[in-house]
Amino acid sequence: MSLTDQFVTRSLEEIRFWSRIMKEHSLFLKLGFRCDDTQLIHEANHFYAVFEAIENKSNAFTAGTDPAVIKRFNEEVFTAVSYIWAFKRKVLGLILSCQLPGANNFPLLVDHVSREANYFRNRLAELNSGRLEPLPDAIIDENVFFLRIMADHAKFISHLLDPSERQLVEQANHFGQEFDQLLFQAKDLEQMRPQSQTIPLLDQFLDQNRVSVKSLRDFKKTARDLIEACRIKSIIHPLLADHVFREAEHFLVIIDMFEHNLTGNSA
Missing domain, CATH: 1.20.1260.120 (Protein of unknown function DUF2935)
Structure with a gap:
């Protein structure tokens, strides 16, 4: 397999796996919010839709897709992951500062899902830069x-x-x-x-x-x-x-x- 083929295959594998994980994180966070946390619930629903669309788009590509197209897709996903990472860190900050009393998201769980977002973001950057x-x-x-x-x-x-x-x-x-x-x-x-x-x-x-x-x-x-x-x-x-x-x-x-x-x- 050529390096360009490896790049396409590896990029799609990472995005297909981690976009589903990010989508599910959005759901789990939403389920842990209180019913009056309407803005946070709205944001979680937004991210669920964003990563569901990314997951669907990734499944439409094939191993023969132009590497330049995949590189642009990686950049698009990188931006989305950066936004959900910031959302997760915001939620963690609210929990640690006792601004979400009664919510059912463990601080460690929110930190955990933010670490996974950061991992995904770094993986995309490494793939696009060719820096392994x-x-x-x-x-x-x-x-x-x-x-x-x-x-x-x-x-x-x-x-x-x-x-x-x-x-x-x-x-x-x-x-x-x-x-x-x-x-x-x-x-x-x-x-x-x-x-x-x-x-x-x-x-x-x-x-x-x-x-x-x-x-x-x-x-x-x-x-x-x-x-x-x-x-x-x-x-x-x-x-x-x-x-x-x-x-x-x-x-x-x-x-x-x-x-x-x-x-x-x-x-």
């Missing part, structure tokens, strides 16, 4: 980002399950602690970056993370299926359960891609 990190740096940085995302998910699940679901709450708490530890290890490796370029070290790092992410992915799938079947007590929206499951699946795809690239580089 060296493989070892990319492996460390992506894992630092996604391990924190996975840790957050486990904590959200724990706090949104009914307290009487003791076994599931305990499992979610365990995953939260496990991914905190994995994140600390990844940050340690990040600090050792000049000495962390050896493939065996990075390969072991990915293997360890994959095992934990698969376990969390399977836990999320079970929770999603039970929620959809109305077999557990929680205040978790079924779409949120599927949302966090898909993000774990996405992380596993990234880990597999890195391992494939490491194998190619060591051959």
Whole structure:
């Protein structure tokens, strides 16, 4: 595959995945607002429509689309993501300054979704500039980002399950602690970056993370299926359960891609 083909394919993959995530973030934020937060609800509805349109537009493109067209599309999406990132940070500021008492959005959740918007925005900028990190740096940085995302998910699940679901709450708490530890290890490796370029070290790092992410992915799938079947007590929206499951699946795809690239580089 040529570099231009890779650019088109990778751009569309990122936009198709993350535009759906941004759309769903808009819904989740709206569901957490109070009924009298009409302006915030209106803004959330606006962003839902914006990213639904982006998602639909991305699905209309093909791998053979002119790279120049995709580059302009990336710029358009970058602007939209910058706006939703600013909206999320505004909401977080309102919560932290106690201007939304009684709203049902955790501050950590709002910070979490803003970090994902910033990640998406950075990915688009990197694709358009052709500026990709060296493989070892990319492996460390992506894992630092996604391990924190996975840790957050486990904590959200724990706090949104009914307290009487003791076994599931305990499992979610365990995953939260496990991914905190994995994140600390990844940050340690990040600090050792000049000495962390050896493939065996990075390969072991990915293997360890994959095992934990698969376990969390399977836990999320079970929770999603039970929620959809109305077999557990929680205040978790079924779409949120599927949302966090898909993000774990996405992380596993990234880990597999890195391992494939490491194998190619060591051959």
